[in-house]
Amino acid sequence: MSTNVPPDFGLAPSTATTHGTRAWQEADAAHFLHPFTDHQALAAQGVRVITRGEGLYVWDSEGHRLFDAMSGLWCVNVGYGQEALVQAACEQMRTLPYYNAFFQTTTPAAVALAQRLAARTPAQFEHVFFSGSGSEANDTNVRLARRYWDLLGQPQRRVIISRHNAYHGSTMAAASLGGMAAMHAQGGLPIPDIVHIDQPHHWEHRHGVAQGMSRDEFGVLAAGWLEEKILAVGAERVAAFIGEPVQGAGGVVVPPATYWPEIQRICDRHGILLISDEVICGFGRTGQWWGCETFGTRPDLMTFAKGVTSGYVPLGGVMVGERVARVLIERGGELAHGYTYSGHPVACAVGLANLDLIERLQLVERVREDTGPYLAERLAALQDHPLVGEVQSCGLMAAIQLCRDPRTGEAFAAEQGVGMACRRHCFERGLVMRAVGDRMIVAPPLVITRAQIDEMFALIGQVLERTWEQFRS
Numbered sequence: 001m002s003t004n005v006p007p008d009f010g011l012a013p014s015t016a017t018t019h020g021t022r023a024w025q026e027a028d029a030a031h032f033l034h035p036f037t038d039h040q041a042l043a044a045q046g047v048r049v050i051t052r053g054e055g056l057y058v059w060d061s062e063g064h065r066l067f068d069a070m071s072g073l074w075c076v077n078v079g080y081g082q083e084a085l086v087q088a089a090c091e092q093m094r095t096l097p098y099y100n101a102f103f104q105t106t107t108p109a110a111v112a113l114a115q116r117l118a119a120r121t122p123a124q125f126e127h128v129f130f131s132g133s134g135s136e137a138n139d140t141n142v143r144l145a146r147r148y149w150d151l152l153g154q155p156q157r158r159v160i161i162s163r164h165n166a167y168h169g170s171t172m173a174a175a176s177l178g179g180m181a182a183m184h185a186q187g188g189l190p191i192p193d194i195v196h197i198d199q200p201h202h203w204e205h206r207h208g209v210a211q212g213m214s215r216d217e218f219g220v221l222a223a224g225w226l227e228e229k230i231l232a233v234g235a236e237r238v239a240a241f242i243g244e245p246v247q248g249a250g251g252v253v254v255p256p257a258t259y260w261p262e263i264q265r266i267c268d269r270h271g272i273l274l275i276s277d278e279v280i281c282g283f284g285r286t287g288q289w290w291g292c293e294t295f296g297t298r299p300d301l302m303t304f305a306k307g308v309t310s311g312y313v314p315l316g317g318v319m320v321g322e323r324v325a326r327v328l329i330e331r332g333g334e335l336a337h338g339y340t341y342s343g344h345p346v347a348c349a350v351g352l353a354n355l356d357l358i359e360r361l362q363l364v365e366r367v368r369e370d371t372g373p374y375l376a377e378r379l380a381a382l383q384d385h386p387l388v389g390e391v392q393s394c395g396l397m398a399a400i401q402l403c404r405d406p407r408t409g410e411a412f413a414a415e416q417g418v419g420m421a422c423r424r425h426c427f428e429r430g431l432v433m434r435a436v437g438d439r440m441i442v443a444p445p446l447v448i449t450r451a452q453i454d455e456m457f458a459l460i461g462q463v464l465e466r467t468w469e470q471f472r473s
């Protein structure tokens with residue numbers, strides 16, 4: 001039991017004192033098990049307490065301002081402090097804070113968001129299944145894909161093919177779909193009938209199969225790994241392929257333009273379902289409403305979460321294409337699956353207000369025509385930095401690959417922890433970037449302006465200099 005919590009604990013976070021910070025750190029270490037965290041290390045170092053957000057910035061309890069170039073966790077697309085979302089939540093809570101959708105009931109907010117999503121997604125999507133998160137939505141995908149084939153009299157089609165280093169969430173099924181080795185190593189994953197192929201990561205393969213290949217040639221090669229896997233498993237056993245249009249947590253791995261159209265052809269050829277996990281790419285991140293529009297696929301199922309409410313409250317779901325929806329509805333009887341918070345009215349009301357704002361501010365068009373291209377231009381100028389191996393971006397998500405020798409592409413030794421060191425310099429300069437190994441990631445809120453992109457790159461420049469000073473010898 002922690003006994004040193006001050007009496008104003010939690011009441012006045014924005015005016016917290018140093019005393020407050022230490023008390024929060026101690027209580028946090030004593031009671032709060034954090035996701036994806038080494039607890040001993042965190043307790044030793046002391047957690048950073050974030051108390052307030054406004055626009056593109058968050059503040060910690062010591063009063064430090066941080067430029068949030070990661071949109072929280074790829075979700076705060078409209079930035080912090082948007083009053084319209086706050087109002088929508090308040091009004092819905094006052095009117096009806098909760099009701100379920102299980103027993104022949106619905107709520108106006110859930111209906112309105114379902115209708116709105118059907119209108120805002122590609123033509124094949126007329127139905128949505130709501131969840132509370134992206135992980136749950138991907139669990140739903142596994143259930144729906146297998147149920148679909150059962151109902152068509154092909155119950156042996158159970159295998160779902162995904163990719164190494166993919167991230168699809170952290171529940172048992174979602175972590176199994178994901179291809180993170182460290183996650184599979186804990187808890188006996190993957191669950192049966194989920195298999196993986198290699199990712200279309202040109203940089204990773206630059207000294208191997210991609211040597212001497214253009215990105216486009218490599219894209220066709222990498223898509224071919226799906227067909228090899230389908231044939232190895234037996235096409236009659238494969239239910240679906242799942243992928244993020246651009247792998248996010250894996251390091252903003254932007255696939256060659258040839259990759260996804262070839263994947264679509266392979267799925268079509270073997271009749272297997274295509275699942276597009278748009279938890280990061282959806283709602284304008286890539287410069288179109290959906291990543292599948294940017295990359296030219298026609299998915300049967302589409303996962304969303306994060307950006308649907310800009311992270312203000314939890315919400316996720318699956319857009320269910322008519323190919324699957326018709327079978328479930330016309331032949332399925334009761335679908336034995338659902339969540340207490342499927343269609344939560346407060347989350348749906350915030351989702352609607354968020355979509356209104358995205359449309360009113362024309363954020364998707366801005367990313368496509370203005371801020372996305374500008375970010376790419378600023379990024380390209382880093383290409384000559386002595387630490388930078390490659391830069392990649394798509395809309396407002398970008399990667400800066402650090403390496404020891406840009407001419408040869410020689411990597412730093414993993415033990416040097418260059419990415420993590422760079423991340424520490426970021427925090428010191430008041431910038432939040434993410435490190436995936438030695439690949440630095442940014443995915444700023446979609447409300448970012450050109451001037452704020454300049455501000456972000458000024459900070460990135462300083463951080464790269466410091467990292468270079470630290471590791472040049």
Ligand SMILES: *Cc1c(COP(=O)(O)O)cnc(C)c1O
Nearest residue numbers: 133134135167168169279280305
């Ligand atoms: C974050 C993420 C998920 C998981 O969403 P949660 O809301 O954390 O469960 C799934 N897929 C992708 C692509 C993600 O980035």
